[in-house]
Amino acid sequence: MQNRREFLLSASALTAGAILPSMAMAQSYPTRTIKYICPWPAGGSTDVVMRALAESVGKILKQNVIVENKPGAGGLLGAAELVNAKPDGYTLAQIPVGAFRIPHMQKVQFDTLNDFTWIICLTGYTFGLVVREDSPIKNIKDLVAFAKANPDKFTYGTPGTGTSPHLAIEEFAQRAGIKLSHIPYKGNAQSLQAVLGGHVMGMSDSTGWGPSVDSGKLRLLATYGSKRTTRWPNVPTLNELGYETVSDSPYGVCGPKGMDPKVVKILHDAFKKTLDDPAVQKIFSQYDQPVIYMDTAQYTKFARDTFFAEKKMIEKLGLAGS
Numbered sequence: 001m002q003n004r005r006e007f008l009l010s011a012s013a014l015t016a017g018a019i020l021p022s023m024a025m026a027q028s029y030p031t032r033t034i035k036y037i038c039p040w041p042a043g044g045s046t047d048v049v050m051r052a053l054a055e056s057v058g059k060i061l062k063q064n065v066i067v068e069n070k071p072g073a074g075g076l077l078g079a080a081e082l083v084n085a086k087p088d089g090y091t092l093a094q095i096p097v098g099a100f101r102i103p104h105m106q107k108v109q110f111d112t113l114n115d116f117t118w119i120i121c122l123t124g125y126t127f128g129l130v131v132r133e134d135s136p137i138k139n140i141k142d143l144v145a146f147a148k149a150n151p152d153k154f155t156y157g158t159p160g161t162g163t164s165p166h167l168a169i170e171e172f173a174q175r176a177g178i179k180l181s182h183i184p185y186k187g188n189a190q191s192l193q194a195v196l197g198g199h200v201m202g203m204s205d206s207t208g209w210g211p212s213v214d215s216g217k218l219r220l221l222a223t224y225g226s227k228r229t230t231r232w233p234n235v236p237t238l239n240e241l242g243y244e245t246v247s248d249s250p251y252g253v254c255g256p257k258g259m260d261p262k263v264v265k266i267l268h269d270a271f272k273k274t275l276d277d278p279a280v281q282k283i284f285s286q287y288d289q290p291v292i293y294m295d296t297a298q299y300t301k302f303a304r305d306t307f308f309a310e311k312k313m314i315e316k317l318g319l320a321g322s
Helices: 002-028 045-061 077-084 098-104 140-149 164-176 188-196 207-214 239-243 261-274 278-286 296-316
Strands: 034-038 065-069 091-093 116-124 127-132 155-158 181-184 202-206 218-223 250-256 291-294
Touching (some): 034 045, 045 188, 045 278, 077 091, 077 250, 098 296, 116 261, 116 296, 127 164, 127 188, 127 207, 140 164, 140 218, 155 164, 164 181, 164 202, 188 202, 188 207, 202 207, 207 218, 250 261, 250 291
Parallel strands (some): 034 065, 034 091, 155 181, 155 202
Antiparallel strands (some): 091 250, 116 250, 116 291, 127 202, 127 218
16 A cells, blocks of 8 residues: 555656646746748848847847748748747747648648647738839730730749749639749749849739839739728729639748647737737838737637638649649
């Protein structure tokens, strides 16, 4: 009897010993620099927004939060790195909507529904199609007419194959009965330089092109939201033009699977506070990114729902992989 009692006490002590360090870690988190992976090139709209978020949340957490750029693969390199990261809250990433879509098109290094912790959604993009100011294409009607007369001759850049700006244009082209030529780049900054330099005829992307539109270097033909933007109220949406194409792309902060719920809550609460930071609000406004807040449970549900919705869209466009 005595031995059994001693055994149970010893087992309880071992269990408590295993739990206490984990609890202590959560209570003291963070104690060192946090890495926030931006899967797009430096200087692009996502990079600028994420750096504003990192600076703001760093002040809230009283710890450095650094943005590390890992461009390529349609924005999926951040997701690929999270798969191998420790779930300790010190490696975070933006996971774009491509993570719900590209797995239906090709093999990837992760399981979208099971490999990540969806901590918080913060914002989302405004997408649009631009051409150079000296382009003879003045509007979407001109583009459709040109493309019907010259199949595959209109070249347009995007931040990568399978990204939202790519598939929105593919859906529009399918509905318009035209064929366009897609040129993928590693991100907004590269595709912007390509269209400004005349290497492509157009650019489909988030509003990193905004300053060039405002300065008169580029012409905005259409945006892809359900409503016109407040910044360019005279520019129609693809949807209102009759092409039934609506695309946005909410994003925020994700981590590896298996994170301590207490650490997740600390990060959620801290990043939520950044939405009230005037410096963050200013950057959101500059790039026409509205606040799209979802808590951990809502963001997790969004991920699951979007994964299956994207599967249907990929199959409809005939882009599903084998």
